Amino acid sequence: MTITPQLVATYPIPDRGNGAQTCLDPTGPVPRFEVRSARSLRIYELQEQAELLAEFPAPNPNPWGRQWTAPDLSFTVFATEEAYVAVTRDGTRLWSRPYGTWEAHRWGDVDFSGGSSADGSAGGGSPAGGSSVGGSDRDLRIWLRMPSGLPDATRILTLDAAGTVLGESLLPCGGYERYVSLLWDENDEVAGVSVSGEGVAQTHYEARWESGALVLGRQVPQQQGAQLPGDRYYLGIDSTNTRCMTADRRGRDLTWHSLPDYRVTATLALSDFPAPGTGDCSVHNAPYISSRSGFVDDDTVIVTLSNTYDEAAVLRFGEDRWREHSHWLADPATGAVHGRLEYPMREVDNVMPVGDGTWITEEWEALYRWRR
Known part of the structure; x- marks a missing residue:
């Protein structure tokens, strides 16, 4: 099934046309956004609007x-x-x-x-x-x-x-x-x-x-089994500090672990999604689970499926049907997939979960903040 998210706020990115670089920090009580240009560093707080907190030449x-x-x-x-x-x-x-x-x-x-x-x-x-x-x-x-x-x-x-x-x-x-x-x-x-x-x-x-x-x-000695294997990315922790989320480096699965022992509590495998080219996965031909995934809140995670750019697929199916990425919501307690997010725009790229039930996507000209 597809899920239509609600747009909460739009934050235009200044100086983007002049080659400005951006960085989003969602870790504080209010997410912050940094804009680096050749002239300065600017720090914004993302509330209903982007409020400039400080600028450093x-x-x-x-x-x-x-x-x-x-x-x-x-x-x-x-x-x-x-x-x-x-x-x-x-x-x-x-x-x-x-x-x-x-x-x-x-x-x-x-x-x-x-x-x-x-x-x-x-x-x-x-x-x-x-x-x-x-x-x-x-x-x-x-x-x-x-x-x-x-x-x-x-x-x-x-x-x-x-x-x-x-x-x-x-x-x-x-x-x-x-x-x-x-x-x-x-x-x-x-x-x-x-x-x-x-x-x-x-x-x-x-x-x-x-x-x-x-x-x-x-x-400090590590408890047996209390260390992540080297083939996994660490993707964050919930607000209670009792569960964390990791991804296989080859994009085969997401796993949730109890803390501090890192015992596996749930897994979401690539095979749990619809087969490539079918159903809600018809937008992909060879997807993998991306490390651009994380906790939206303690009960929901956002999962990114990425797909290597395929010019032949674009020419055959068109950009509206074929995509390099898609976002999905899932349950961290069970690993069950809720559905694919269908945004009211043609393409959405980078995603950053905030942890308060919202997530932020970045396009060239603006940031967009969403909730289910």
Whole structure:
């Protein structure tokens, strides 16, 4: 069966014609949307309309790789070709930290602790273990990953808001071509370090902030069966933190797991959809389940079927019948498919579930927010 979703809001994308890049963050109480142009970074809050929260001028006319914004939106740290550069809303450079010939756009990381967010709550940038408020004094701290020069070590600088170095730590883990992030406990203190990378299982270490440095502790043993296999994508967790969702990397199935033991509770296989070319799957000839899927709310997930572009199919059937993707709603408790979403427009591409019963799709000129 097909399901006609209800359009909740439309958010035009500014500067799209000038090559602006976009990024959607659905993790907060209100989803945010970033628009990166050659001139600036703009952050919008997506409510009934897109409301501009902050704009930060680019530190130079050259492209930057990544950026991280302080919890109170007072400044953004840009990863330029040469350095981390902190820039305020009026374009003032607060500080700069060169990192040399290192792929900061890929392996670099910045986290914040202490201070206050724009809504008055404690700041934090690491979702892995709660808010990242590393210190009971609540003073803003910035945690920069820097190149260590060693294949199996991670260097982290801890700065205050003005860029003054509060501590420097060399951790005997991670290293080049590994993703390294800090973990935080329920008391808003540094609790650990997580290391992962292609072909390497995610590893957690205990850690603490002591006498101006991070001190690495023992490796945390993983419960047997409490780790995802390497051939699966992690696609999110429900609001109760008791169930997560994963996808087979080859697009064969979605699976739901209980937490913290990762026991399989339900599975949705590609074979559970109508056969390609029949019924609601008549829009595809060789679909696979895409990682662009996730929780719409605790009782519903959105599933994306993708299909490699086939020029012959387009010429034979036309673009109205053949599609590169389709969206479906399903039940995470049982894996049962509710039906395919039929939008009131010819084509809908990228999808991002918000978690409040709505999801957002992105087209070239605008974002669209939907609910069932």
